[in-house]
Amino acid sequence: MLLKKKEWLAREVVSHLAVFRCPICQASIKSGDENSWICQNGHRQNYNRKGYITIAQPHKESKYQKEMLQKRQQLMQTSLFEPIITTIAASIAPGDKIIDLGCGDGSHLHQLIKKGQPSLAVGVDLSEPAIELASIAYPREAIWMVGDLTNLPLSEGQIDTAITILSPSQYHEAKRVLKSDGLYIKVIPETYYLTELRKRLYSEVNDQTYHSGAVLDHFEQELTLIENHHLYYQVDLTSEMADQVVKMTPLSWQASDETLYDLKQNPLGHITIDVRVLVGKFS
Secondary structure: OOOOHHHHHHHHHHHOHHHEEOOOOOOEEEEEOOOEEEEOOOOEEEOOOOOEEEOOOOOOOOHHHHHHHHHHHHHHOOOOOHHHHHHHHOOOOOOOEEEEEOOOOOHHHHHHHHHHOOOEEEEEEOOHHHHHHHHHHOOOOOEEEEOOOOOOOEOOOOEEEEEEEOOOOOHHHHHHHEEEEEEEEEEEEOOOOOHHHHHHHOOOHHHOOOOOHHHHHHHHHHOEEEEEEEEEEEEEOOHHHHHHHHHHOHHHOOOOHHHHHHHHHOOOOEEEEEEEEEEEEOO
């Protein structure tokens, strides 16, 4: 019999109590039942009936942002990021404990679970609509959390692989929750990432490209760089995918109505994916 989402969540947490800590006092988790966990100091953390845990006060979201998340999830269910996911999954061993920091709608973690077969997967994001989408689309796969990446409800040294895909990094927290030999994987945009869209949205040349040098330098200051994969490829877009590309990214937030109308009437025919997948270890 298939467990309800909340029942599965409760069982998964109990199976991995040592992984988690209280977000209030940082004490270890003493016990868990079908509705919540309780830390050593008596703080209780309830589970959402929809199958996720709200650890931190979520950001307020607009309807536009919710649409963006939905379009992103639809697009991520295509093969657009398949080479990126495959590259990341090569560093995940079956049975690993993994966490996606800034997991958004959960699509990347869902794909990594299928390829990497971890024993535990945790997805954390401060956007409650994103986590709700993840729990609806990918129930009983990961422990989904609305949480602050600067104060993760995880104990020290529990995670084998931490992943950040096209999101800011909180290196201190990633280092704290990783095992001593754990891996931190970060995906950063390169010069021509989504270049066709950027050229349609921005008139200033400087806004039409990314500059990743400072981010790469910071990564190498924080970690020992083990692997550096440069992935560059183009994907043909259907009209539906082209619409999803425009609406999935904050790049379009400042675009004029005229520009967005033009993109709808004359959709992108293809899009460039240009990223680096950095793999490192903290010393």
